[in-house]
Amino acid sequence: MDIVLQQVGYLYAKDSPFEKRALRDVNATIPSGSYTAIIGHTGSGKSTLLLHLNGLLKPSEGSVRIGSTLITSDTKGKALKDVRKHVGIVFQFPEHQLFEETVEKDIMFGPMNFGIPEEEARSRAHELIELLGLPPDIAQKSPFDLSGGQMRRVAIAGVLAFNPSVLILDEPTAGLDPRGRKEIMELFHRLHEEENLTTILVTHSMEDAARYADQVLVMHDGTSVLSGTPEDVFGKAEELASYRLGIPRSVRFQRDFETLTGKPLGQLALTEEQLAKEMAVVLKEAGGRK
């Protein structure tokens, strides 16, 4: 399911004295099956953009095409409901949205709301509990008795429960400790591969964007200013700095290393493992330890 944004503009409280422009002339294509990272400084418009990707907001100007559904300012609500069956959003701190008595009921709530029979929803819930690496006996527990990391997984299961083909992740690791962050990011990576998802990650972490995404979209001041592969985007450190964005640690270290030694590495090092490999080549060529 491709998502295409053309000249999208959005005004909050349009035609009122409090009218405020949040987006202008946003253009982007998110191909089906891609893993796209959206990066941008706080206030760059990335959260408003995200709400357009499953029809929670309609563009004031321009159009958003999600699969075969075209959304403009005139689109009626009913068309949007259909879109939402295919696009799931994991909001920041999704565990704040848990509310049911048991984990099983919480995961089943979304699908049953979309008219899926109870038994089917239940078996899907149990599949998801396993898929997310949660213990099977958790199904009958109250979601509020779980640890923070487990609560987040249950909330994510609730989003996956209606089998979305597009999964939008808004800062999914905020507030988790380093191991929890890594586990959740690896989980989404695995889901992306195994469930053939189109994944859209909104993140402040340049390291995560570099490691997991195959396409990066940069937002600044309400508009899309740059997009491309992580190599393209993170190769433009000065341009990114002008949008108040940094580069991944590995790329920064690579720059320092290249400046000091005068030896360029073969390619942009998107992860620390890749950086170590490339550096090892140069260091060995230098004739080893003096």
Added chain:
Amino acid sequence: MIQSGVVELKEILSLEHVSFTYASEDVQESRKALEDISFTIREGEWIAIVGHNGSGKSTLAKLIIGLLFPNEGTIRVFLEELGEENLWNIRSRMGIVFQNPDNQFVGSTVQDDVAFALENNGVPFEKMVPRVHAALAQVKMESFLDHEPHHLSGGQKQRVAIAGALALEPELLILDEATSMLDPQGRDEVIRVVEELKRQTGLTVLSITHDLEEVLLADRVIVMNQGKVLAIGSPAQIFERGDELEAIGLDLPFSMKLSDSLQKEGIELNGNHMSEEELVNELWTSYFNK
């Protein structure tokens, strides 16, 4: 650091054999959240407490500020045993900054907000003004006096929250995961301010965090795991046990991870590299600069 033979500095905080269990209806589920914790913090020390989510560090913070009381053992703050009678007096001598920057504002402007606690403590107006200004200058927010707190970035909000704590001229400043909800820029801003405070004042600081980069600033580090103290020592001593830290879900500083990956690629290096500068310099001197 306290050296033997040197007069010991005044004790600020001390825990002796402290244990705590959250009351639970299900007896089997009640696990000790903290078990036999002992340590002492002296005047002017900068202490970091690290641990993964669920390691007991938040419970520890709640005990130190008297939101909970230990089941066993004693907590002494400013040389007095913490109890319900002296709680308010002791709390008025410490400043606390919490995790979520949006949950701790009451004033409609930055300066009102910083003045709030002073007003509560009956500080006369003529003393209040210079203290508010001085506190905001310490966190480099003096040009934001009349800004609305809600329109600040996350990093700016946390700096104002720190100023609010500093205005009370506390004898102990507690940062309870004060950077964990910030974006990378915000985290850097707060860490720089905290570094500066450390250099300029003799303030005693207890920082609870899971960011190991932040830990590098501390004089001593207390590592928590499953409700117990795993290790206490200088950052250098703690990072020597890198594998153990990773095993309990903590993340090592980038330079240490890279140094590790380089050694796996067959590059010989000497010991740990706690900063990127150290690592680059070693590579330069041992591989290029004959």
